[in-house]
Amino acid sequence: MPPAASALIHEEPLLFERAHQQEKAIDLPGVHGEVPEALTPFLRHHRTGIAGLSEPEVVRHFVRLSQWNYHIESGFYPLGSCTMKYNPRLHEQLARLPGLADIHPDQPDATVQGMLSLLYDLQQWLGEIVGLPHVTLQPAAGAHGELVGMMMIHAYHASRGDHGRKIVLVPDSAHGTNPASAALCGFTPVELPSGADGRIDLTALRNHLSDQVAGLMLTNPNTTGMFESDIAEITRLVHQAGGLVYGDGANLNAMVGVARPGDMGIDCLHINVHKTFSTPHGGGGPGAGPVAVNAALAPFLPTPRIICEEGRFHLEHHSPQSIGSMLGAIGQSGVLLRAAAFIAAFGRDHLHKIAHDAVLNANYVRVRLQQAYHLPFPGICKHECLLTDAIQNRHGIKTLDIAKALIELGFHPMTIYFPLIVHGAMLIEPTENESLATLDAFCDAMLAIAQRAALGDTDAIMAAPSNAPRRRLDETRAARQPILTAEVTT
Numbered sequence: 001m002p003p004a005a006s007a008l009i010h011e012e013p014l015l016f017e018r019a020h021q022q023e024k025a026i027d028l029p030g031v032h033g034e035v036p037e038a039l040t041p042f043l044r045h046h047r048t049g050i051a052g053l054s055e056p057e058v059v060r061h062f063v064r065l066s067q068w069n070y071h072i073e074s075g076f077y078p079l080g081s082c083t084m085k086y087n088p089r090l091h092e093q094l095a096r097l098p099g100l101a102d103i104h105p106d107q108p109d110a111t112v113q114g115m116l117s118l119l120y121d122l123q124q125w126l127g128e129i130v131g132l133p134h135v136t137l138q139p140a141a142g143a144h145g146e147l148v149g150m151m152m153i154h155a156y157h158a159s160r161g162d163h164g165r166k167i168v169l170v171p172d173s174a175h176g177t178n179p180a181s182a183a184l185c186g187f188t189p190v191e192l193p194s195g196a197d198g199r200i201d202l203t204a205l206r207n208h209l210s211d212q213v214a215g216l217m218l219t220n221p222n223t224t225g226m227f228e229s230d231i232a233e234i235t236r237l238v239h240q241a242g243g244l245v246y247g248d249g250a251n252l253n254a255m256v257g258v259a260r261p262g263d264m265g266i267d268c269l270h271i272n273v274h275k276t277f278s279t280p281h282g283g284g285g286p287g288a289g290p291v292a293v294n295a296a297l298a299p300f301l302p303t304p305r306i307i308c309e310e311g312r313f314h315l316e317h318h319s320p321q322s323i324g325s326m327l328g329a330i331g332q333s334g335v336l337l338r339a340a341a342f343i344a345a346f347g348r349d350h351l352h353k354i355a356h357d358a359v360l361n362a363n364y365v366r367v368r369l370q371q372a373y374h375l376p377f378p379g380i381c382k383h384e385c386l387l388t389d390a391i392q393n394r395h396g397i398k399t400l401d402i403a404k405a406l407i408e409l410g411f412h413p414m415t416i417y418f419p420l421i422v423h424g425a426m427l428i429e430p431t432e433n434e435s436l437a438t439l440d441a442f443c444d445a446m447l448a449i450a451q452r453a454a455l456g457d458t459d460a461i462m463a464a465p466s467n468a469p470r471r472r473l474d475e476t477r478a479a480r481q482p483i484l485t486a487e488v489t490t
């Protein structure tokens, strides 16, 4: 069956639906001679289920599907809280050098000194950047880093015989992984309501603090794009109550090279290196979430640790108070190498430019859009700007309609309906590497949508996208009832 095409976009069935019933994709030699007895249970008595298609048919199918993908290398990707940014080609090449890509995690230390040296340097650099000198590179993502951090905080309180601390405070603007990580560790997450300015409300914090609080998990700048300007007082209050402060470092882009979480009183922080230091991570991977801690938490870091003695590196497995090993290897080395290359390329003298330009770009977008769209928390934002659909609601237009209309105009939508603390959220993160022309084109598209809505010309917005191969999907059902395999007739 030939695929139905509109322009050059093919509408096509799954490979298994297209397979020619009587044709075989590959010819496997039959079984000759005696089958050893040990193998007889594995003899196949029915067709393999491999779709009967030729190689070009299969290759074209997958290449066509890949062209439906939108990605950071095909266009602007303003997803707030996800930091999709350019991944320099040079760093790809570096991570794929055979001497780095082809080694085995269980090789003797003496044969992987180069890799250990690079990862050791990365540990030192990350510790210096965030002001928390003791670092593990092991966690495989930000959320995994949160779990590692909360396990260390748990171990810290237990080591002091302080077993009554079961509560972890989490602001209502937090990423959903924060309360989940606390709960996975046996803590009870308790929601801290934000103040009217989108920041932590000091009175609410004081009211929630007690000798049952193990700590506070906080993101700074938080997910509304606002800097927690009371951070020094926040960390002081938590420490005074005997708790520790966990920093969600996903928004490090906003302050890398400018300000350090450790100096703000944060005890433990994960760094989403795939956000701040490149590596596109759409579709759930790959990533890495190194965790940096102060001296009080250092004994609990996962093992093995990369140790440097007299210029030689080795993996130290012995660490009596450690929470143990959190990954089969020392870390997601490919992602970590890209991060090391990214940091080295900027160097100590230029790293702050990431934060300056990321904040400048976000504020440029904010200022261009803040008349046309409702800005729930006025004032200067950090690296992402938060808008809502309140103005467009008057004409029946919702955030989802705006996102779909953006697709029609050639832009990937921003993050929508997150954070949850404002109704109809649109969180836009332009990142530092986007040009003025790109930002203007995006803002022009947003303003065109707002203008259409204001004129009551809403039909096209509500019907958008009309030219995309897929239009409005039941995303909830797709997430809850995914059909990942085709029924194969044998």
Ligand SMILES: *Cc1c(COP(=O)(O)O)cnc(C)c1O
Pocket (backbone or CB within 6 Å): 081, 082, 141, 142, 143, 144, 174, 175, 177, 178, 219, 223, 248, 250, 251, 272, 287, 288, 289
């Ligand atoms: C992305 C993100 C996380 C989770 O990080 P992953 O690397 O996706 O696991 C946690 N908190 C915030 C604020 C984030 O933006």
